[in-house]
Amino acid sequence: RLAQALSDPPEAFELGPDCKFRWLSKNFAERQNVPPQLLLGSTPWEIDKVEHDEDRWRQYRQDFKDKKAFVSLACRMRDQAGNRRALRMWGEPMMAPDGAFLGYAGTGIDISQEVENTTRLSDAYELLQDMFDDLQVYRERLEEDLEAARNSQRGLLPKPEVVTAIEERSKVVLTYYFEPTSELGGDIWGCLPFDDGRFALYLADFSGHGVAAALNTFRLTTLIQEHQEKRDEPAAYLEILNARLKENLPTGQYATMLYGIVDPKAGRFRYAAAAAPRPLVVDLKTATIDPGEGRGLPLGAVGGAKFMERDLSIPPGSLIVLASDALAESVDADGKSLGKDGV
Numbered sequence: 001r002l003a004q005a006l007s008d009p010p011e012a013f014e015l016g017p018d019c020k021f022r023w024l025s026k027n028f029a030e031r032q033n034v035p036p037q038l039l040l041g042s043t044p045w046e047i048d049k050v051e052h053d054e055d056r057w058r059q060y061r062q063d064f065k066d067k068k069a070f071v072s073l074a075c076r077m078r079d080q081a082g083n084r085r086a087l088r089m090w091g092e093p094m095m096a097p098d099g100a101f102l103g104y105a106g107t108g109i110d111i112s113q114e115v116e117n118t119t120r121l122s123d124a125y126e127l128l129q130d131m132f133d134d135l136q137v138y139r140e141r142l143e144e145d146l147e148a149a150r151n152s153q154r155g156l157l158p159k160p161e162v163v164t165a166i167e168e169r170s171k172v173v174l175t176y177y178f179e180p181t182s183e184l185g186g187d188i189w190g191c192l193p194f195d196d197g198r199f200a201l202y203l204a205d206f207s208g209h210g211v212a213a214a215l216n217t218f219r220l221t222t223l224i225q226e227h228q229e230k231r232d233e234p235a236a237y238l239e240i241l242n243a244r245l246k247e248n249l250p251t252g253q254y255a256t257m258l259y260g261i262v263d264p265k266a267g268r269f270r271y272a273a274a275a276a277p278r279p280l281v282v283d284l285k286t287a288t289i290d291p292g293e294g295r296g297l298p299l300g301a302v303g304g305a306k307f308m309e310r311d312l313s314i315p316p317g318s319l320i321v322l323a324s325d326a327l328a329e330s331v332d333a334d335g336k337s338l339g340k341d342g343v
Contacts, residue, residue, distance in 0.1 A: 015091065015104040019043045019064045022103070032110050034085055038077065050076035050084055067093045067101055074111065086115040149184055153214055156221045158191050166191055166199045170264045186213025186255070187324050188220060192231060197265060200231060203276070204257040204299075205324045212253070219248055220255065234259050234272035235309040238299065242274070242307075245300035254298040258322060262314070269312040269320055274299045277328065280321040280343075281312050 011032070012025040021039040029036045039047060045057045063070055073089045091106030163174050176189060186206030193199045202224075206216040223244050230236040238259055245255065258279060260271025271279060271292065278294040292312050297305040314320060328343050336342075 011109060012105070012107050013039075013089070014094075015044075015106070017101050017103050019104070021047075028108065032085070032087060032108070033112070034077070034079055034087070038079070044073060044075050044089070047077045048075040050078060052076075069093060070104075070106075074115075076115070084112065084116070085110070086112045146184065149211070149214060150180070153180075153184060153188075153217060154178070156188055156190075156217060158189075162193070163191065166193050169193065170197050170199055170262070172262070172264060184210055184214035186216060187326070188217040189322070190221070190224065192224075194232065194261075198232070198261055198263045200259065200261050201320070201322060202257065202259040203322045203324065204255050205276075205326075206255045207253050207298075216249065216253065216255065219245070232261055233309070234261060234270055235307040238272045238274055238296075238307040239305070242297075242299045242305050243303065246303045249300040254301040256294075256298050256325075258294065262320065264314075267314050267316070269314050270309060271312070272296070272307040272309050274305075274307060277323055277325050277340075277343075279312065280319075281314055282319040282321060283315055284317050284319065285315070 011028040013021060013028050014023040016022040020041055020043050022041075024036050024039060045052075045061060048057065060070060060073060069090075069092045071090055073091070075087045075089070077085050077087075079085050087108050088111045089106050089108035091104035094102040094105050096102055157176075157178060166172065167174055174191065178187070178189070180187065186208060187204070189201075189203040191199055191201050204217070204220055206213045206220075220241070223241055227237075227240050227244070230240060238257065241257070241259075249255075255274070256276045257274045258271060258276040260269050260279070262269055269279070269281065269292075273279075273292075273294040274296045275298040276294040276296070279292040281290040281292070282288075283290070290312060293310055296307050299305075312320075323343065328338055328340050330338055332338055332342060
């Protein structure tokens with residue numbers, strides 16, 4: 001007997017030639033927290049009833065058939081209370097002097113807590129993986145929504161055919177650069193043709209960034225489409241837009257805006273400003289810059305606000321430059337902020 005040879009070592013067992021448990025040491029029976037009757041008379045693969053993997057056991061059973069030693073053999077079962085138990089065992093074949101196979105002598109340990117901890121970690125990992133996958137799906141859907149929103153916002157800009165019609169009728173050239181500083185922005189510009197060759201230019205910048213600011217550009221565009229009265233009176237038109245934005249914008253949100261009428265025949269730019277960056281007229285012949293004025297209350301901040309109409313002379317061959325404050329906040333080739341003077 002193995003017990004006699006090793007003085008009944010802790011956690012020892014024997015398997016008979018049929019690979020069934022036939023003897024358990026006292027310590028083995030006590031420390032495994034598994035009643036002996038659950039093991040005796042059964043093979044290791046017969047007691048492995050929790051998450052039984054036949055492919056794994058196929059190789060082990062071949063090793064038993066070939067009378068090979070087994071190392072770190074794990075068996076999962078349930079005790080009489082229905083709790084999950086796990087044993088890890090090692091065994092060496094026992095051979096009689098005449099070479100007859102007598103079975104296996106081995107030892108084992110209770111790894112139930114280890115398996116439980118591993119299972120919990122595995123479950124936590126799977127949960128985190130599922131959460132990560134859900135976040136990936138959400139991110140992809142959000143990116144798709146943001147891309148759709150960006151395209152919709154760009155759809156608010158003047159259509160190429162409108163720009164071309166103004167250029168041909170008024171004998172001017174219109175160029176622009178529009179690039180939000182984040183996924184979505186609060187900047188918007190537009191132009192409105194008049195029948196007599198004049199046209200309006202406007203540029204607005206809503207406070208904040210992201211979705212809220214972008215939604216406000218849709219609000220403003222809708223208001224401009226709805227209100228055609230006094231479009232040729234810059235100050236009065238800003239007052240109309242201010243009143244409507246005051247009604248619709250949440251507290252703390254507002255817009256800076258410049259709205260003006262370009263009259264190529266008269267060589268004038270009549271405009272009104274609502275806390276906007278000043279317009280610039282550049283005379284290319286004389287290489288001089290005539291800055292306008294951008295002071296005024298922002299739109300949507302104060303109900304009943306009044307605005308001042310101003311004039312700039314625009315000689316033939318000159319440029320009118322309108323830009324949001326993002327231009328002044330940009331850096332030059334040396335990495336220094338442009339600022340107003342740099343613009």
